[in-house]
Structures are given as structure tokens and as C-alpha cells.
Amino acid sequence: MSIEVAQVGVRFGGVTALQDVDLTLTRGEVLAVIGPNGSGKSTLFNAITGFVDIASGRVAVDGRDLAGMAAENRIASGISRTFQTPRINPAASVEEAVLCGFHPHARTGFWQGLLRPPAMARMEAELRQRRTRVLEQLDLLGFARQQMGELPMGIVRLVDIARAMAAEPNYLLLDEPAAGLSKTEQNVLIQQVRRLAGQGVGVLLVEHNFGLVRRLADRVMVLDRGKVLLRGTADEVSRRPEFITAYLGTNKQ
Ligand SMILES: Nc1ncnc2c1ncn2[C@@H]1O[C@H](COP(=O)(O)OP(=O)(O)O)[C@@H](O)[C@H]1O
Ligand SMILES: [Mg+2]
Known part of the structure; x- marks a missing residue:
């Protein structure tokens, strides 16, 4: 059971954002993707999740080729992700934000x-x-009724x-999840990501904070100008x- 990325290329007009990228993410492991700004980390996430089209290569989940599959269907096939800039509705409460992420009927009222x-x-x-449980796990219950904005x-x-x-x-893709988190929040994050991996979730992690990568990742892949460097x-x-x-030359953190 794995995500397989083989020889993937992505271009934006004249810019080659990814070239011949291979990776295998198996369930239960944490793979970190690191690299300087503009090296293609977010594009790799977008290629896997269907937010950008690939120009070449193949993305498959559990043996199933995802070519032509829309982003929302990929999510249904067991891939969940965060965005580098969270996409939130500022008027939603925390509990609504969590719940409406995974079930279209979940916001209907009591009488309905x-x-x-x-x-x-x-x-x-x-x-x-499940929503209460996940809020509890991430130490967020105290914020449940607050507005996201x-x-x-x-x-x-x-x-x-x-x-x-x-x-x-089954697969969780986190794009710079620790950006802006306090040390305590980072510890909660590490603990929860580990717990999920322990339960068999494959985690692909883009993260600038190498200290966190060291603590969390089983394997690391370094991207540089769209190619796998290490x-x-x-x-x-x-x-x-x-x-x-x-x-380190470009990320002094
Ligand atoms: N939607 C887009 N349109 C045009 N160029 C893009 C787009 N997304 C990313 N790029 C370009 O692709 C390259 C890789 O970007 P990105 O994947 O965001 O890098 P990273 O996440 O590693 O900082 C950069 O040169 C960036 O400018
Ligand atoms: Mg990025």
C-alpha cells in the first residue's frame, strides 16, 4: 500500500517546476520533502493531489493510476492534505471547519x-x-466555538x-505544517503525526524546520530546482x- 510517483514532470509555461521526480510513500512512514523556496515542494503536493496537471510521468495510489482523476476524488481515495496557506472560511467556527472538511451533510441542523x-x-x-476526538487530540477543544477569522x-x-x-x-500530506506554531504546538503536532503514522498512515511532510524534520521523518528527500538532489x-x-x-545556503533556520 503506497503512493507511487514515477518520473513526474510539471511545467508552468516556460518554467519547469518538477522534473523526473520519483518517490514512494508507504503507509506508516513519514517522508519529509525539503529544499529551498521554489524547489517544487508544493508543486509535488499539487501533482499528487490533482491540483496541477502533470506533463509527464505517473502518480498512483495503492496501484491505481490517478491520471485524469479530479482532486476531490483523490481525497476520497484516501489522500488528505493541508495547504501551505490554509484555505479557511473566516466566518466558520473551529468545529465547523473541522467537520465540513470531510462530510458534506455534517452541517445540517438538529431538526433536519x-x-x-x-x-x-x-x-x-x-x-x-470523531470531530471532538480530533480536536481533543490536537489540544483544540478550548477553541471549538471560536471563529476561524x-x-x-x-x-x-x-x-x-x-x-x-x-x-x-491513509495518506496525509502536510505542507509546512509547523510554520507559525509555538514550540508547544509543534510538540503536539509531532506527537499526533507520530500517532497517525503508528496507525498506518503514510505522511508526506514539507517542512522548513529541520529540527522538526529530524524528530519526525523516517526518510528525507531533498529537492533542488525541481529535481531530487538527495x-x-x-x-x-x-x-x-x-x-x-x-x-542551508538559502534557509537559515
Ligand atoms: N501556479 C503556478 N503558476 C506558475 N508558476 C508556478 C505555480 N506554482 C509554482 N510555480 C513555480 O514553480 C516553481 C516551484 O514552486 P513551488 O512548488 O511553490 O516551490 P516550493 O513549494 O518548494 O517553494 C517556482 O519556480 C514557482 O514560481
Ligand atoms: Mg511551497
């Missing part, structure tokens, strides 16, 4: 619920429980991660001279 068949009501109750970015990011996790994905464990890649020039 009574008019529905019992199976549907049971499903909604289960979804609410009123929250600091660190909390917005955690809510976005909670939304992605609530979908109970692969290995965090320790292995961090010792390579190419890493120091490509990565």
Missing part, C-alpha cells in the same frame, strides 16, 4: 437530522464524535491539520555537502 433515517443520524453522531495563525494551522486528520486518511535519513542528508549548499 430528526427527519432523516436513523442510519444517517447515527452517522452524523459518529462524525461529531479571530484565531492566530498557529491555531489556524492546527485546525487545518485536524480537518485533514478527521478524514481518517535521499536518505535526516542524519545522512544533513552530512552531505550538497545539502549544505542547496538547503
Whole structure:
């Protein structure tokens, strides 16, 4: 069970954003994608999740080629993601933001619920429980009724991660999830991502904070100008001279 990316290329007009990128993400492992700004990390996420078209190569999930499959159907096939800039409705409450991420009927009211068949009501109750559980896990229960637009970015990011996790994905793609998080929030994030990986979720992590990558990733892949420069464990890649020039040269964090 894996996501397979083979020889993937993405172009934007004259710009080659990705070239011949290969990766395998198996369930239960955490693979970090690092690299300087503009090296193609977000584009790689977009290519996997169907937000951009690939010019060449192949993306497959559990043996199924995703060519031509729309982004929303890819999510249904077990892939969940966050965005580098969270896409939020500022008027939604935290609990709405988490719940509406994974179920289109979940926001209907109590009375409508009574008019529905019992199976549907049971499903909604289960979804609410799942929402509460995921908010609890990410230490967000205290924010449940607050509006997204009123929250600091660190909390917005955690809510976005909670939304992605609530979908109970087999593969979770996190685009710079720790940006703007406090140390305590980062620790909650690490603990939860580990827990998910322990349950068999494959995690693809784009992250600038190498300290966090070191603590979390089983394997690391370094992108540079759209190509894979290095692969290995965090320790292995961090010792390579190419890493120091490509990565640390432009990311002094
Ligand atoms: N929608 C887009 N249209 C045009 N160019 C894009 C688009 N998205 C990304 N790019 C370009 O592709 C390259 C890789 O960008 P990106 O994947 O965002 O890098 P990273 O996430 O590593 O910072 C950059 O040169 C960027 O300017
Ligand atoms: Mg990016």
C-alpha cells in the first residue's frame, strides 16, 4: 500500500517546476520533502493531489493510476492534505471547519437530522464524535466555538491539520505544517503525526524546520530546482555537502 510517483514532470509555461521526480510513500512512514523556496515542494503536493496537471510521468495510489482523476476524488481515495496557506472560511467556527472538511451533510441542523433515517443520524453522531476526538487530540477543544477569522495563525494551522486528520486518511500530506506554531504546538503536532503514522498512515511532510524534520521523518528527500538532489535519513542528508549548499545556503533556520 503506497503512493507511487514515477518520473513526474510539471511545467508552468516556460518554467519547469518538477522534473523526473520519483518517490514512494508507504503507509506508516513519514517522508519529509525539503529544499529551498521554489524547489517544487508544493508543486509535488499539487501533482499528487490533482491540483496541477502533470506533463509527464505517473502518480498512483495503492496501484491505481490517478491520471485524469479530479482532486476531490483523490481525497476520497484516501489522500488528505493541508495547504501551505490554509484555505479557511473566516466566518466558520473551529468545529465547523473541522467537520465540513470531510462530510458534506455534517452541517445540517438538529431538526433536519430528526427527519432523516436513523442510519444517517447515527452517522452524523459518529462524525461529531470523531470531530471532538480530533480536536481533543490536537489540544483544540478550548477553541471549538471560536471563529476561524479571530484565531492566530498557529491555531489556524492546527485546525487545518485536524480537518485533514478527521478524514481518517491513509495518506496525509502536510505542507509546512509547523510554520507559525509555538514550540508547544509543534510538540503536539509531532506527537499526533507520530500517532497517525503508528496507525498506518503514510505522511508526506514539507517542512522548513529541520529540527522538526529530524524528530519526525523516517526518510528525507531533498529537492533542488525541481529535481531530487538527495535521499536518505535526516542524519545522512544533513552530512552531505550538497545539502549544505542547496538547503542551508538559502534557509537559515
Ligand atoms: N501556479 C503556478 N503558476 C506558475 N508558476 C508556478 C505555480 N506554482 C509554482 N510555480 C513555480 O514553480 C516553481 C516551484 O514552486 P513551488 O512548488 O511553490 O516551490 P516550493 O513549494 O518548494 O517553494 C517556482 O519556480 C514557482 O514560481
Ligand atoms: Mg511551497
